[in-house]
Amino acid sequence: MTIHKEGFGIIAVFFIAIAVIDAILFFTIGSGLLFDIFFAVSITFFLLVVSFFRVPKRTPVVGDNLIIAPADGKVVVIEETEESEYFKDRRLQVSIFMSPLNVHINWYPVQGLIKYFRHHSGLFLKAWLPKSSSENERTTIVIEKDKNITILMRQIAGAVARRIVSYSVEGEKVEQCQQEGFIKFGSRVDLYLPLGTKIDVKLNQKVTGSQTIIGRFSD
Structure with a gap:
C-alpha cells in the first residue's frame, strides 16, 4: 500500500506514541491478557491511521465536457x-x-x-x-x-x-x-x-x- 506524503509525519508520531505506551504498560503490568488486549487495540488503531493516508491505484476518468x-x-x-x-x-x-x-x-x-x-x-x-x-x-x-x-x-x-x-x-x-x-x-x-x-x-x-x-x- 502506498502512503500519501501528508501522512508521513502523523504516522511517525502515532507509531512512536503507541510504542512508548505499549512499552510502559509491558514493564508496568507485564505480559498477560490485559496487555494483549491493549496491544491488539493499539495496533488496530495504528493500522486505521495508516489506512487513512492510503493512495489508491486508479486510472482517472477524464473528458472535456x-x-x-x-x-x-x-x-x-x-x-x-x-x-x-x-x-x-x-x-x-x-x-x-x-x-x-x-x-x-x-x-x-x-x-x-x-x-x-x-x-x-x-x-x-x-x-x-x-x-x-x-x-x-x-x-x-x-x-x-x-x-x-x-x-x-x-x-x-x-x-x-x-x-x-x-x-x-x-x-x-x-x-x-x-x-x-x-x-x-x-x-x-x-x-x-x-x-x-x-x-x-x-x-x-x-x-x-x-x-x-x-x-x-x-x-
Whole structure:
C-alpha cells in the first residue's frame, strides 16, 4: 500500500506514541491478557491511521465536457443556491461528505486555470451541516475551464478534520483529476457549477474521486 506524503509525519508520531505506551504498560503490568488486549487495540488503531493516508491505484476518468468527483464519499447536497464569496449569483451546488474511512485525497474535477484561491479560518462544525460551507475552516478554489465555464471548489474541515492541505496556486494551470490537496480526518468538498449543468449523481450516492462522473456541462 502506498502512503500519501501528508501522512508521513502523523504516522511517525502515532507509531512512536503507541510504542512508548505499549512499552510502559509491558514493564508496568507485564505480559498477560490485559496487555494483549491493549496491544491488539493499539495496533488496530495504528493500522486505521495508516489506512487513512492510503493512495489508491486508479486510472482517472477524464473528458472535456465532464465534471469528475473531487473526492471519495457520499453526495449530501444537490441544490441551486447563492454563492456569495466569488460569483455572487445563483449556482448549482453538489457536496460530497467524506467519512474518516474514505480516501481523503482531493482531485481537480476539471482542467483549467486557477483564477482565485483563499484559505479561511473558521469553526469545526459537523461537515454535513449546511452552515459548515460558510462557517467552518475552508479553502475556496475557482477554476476557469474556458472563457465560458468557471467553477468553484471548496474544501471544508469537519468536526474531526483539523487541517486542510491545498496545492492550488492562483495563475497555475491544472489538469482534470490532478491531485488538488488533502483533508485530514473527515471533511467535505463542495462544487458550485453553472446553472444548467446536467447532474449524473443522486443524493446519498457514494462516489469515487477521479472516477465518478458528477455531471456534464450543457452545450
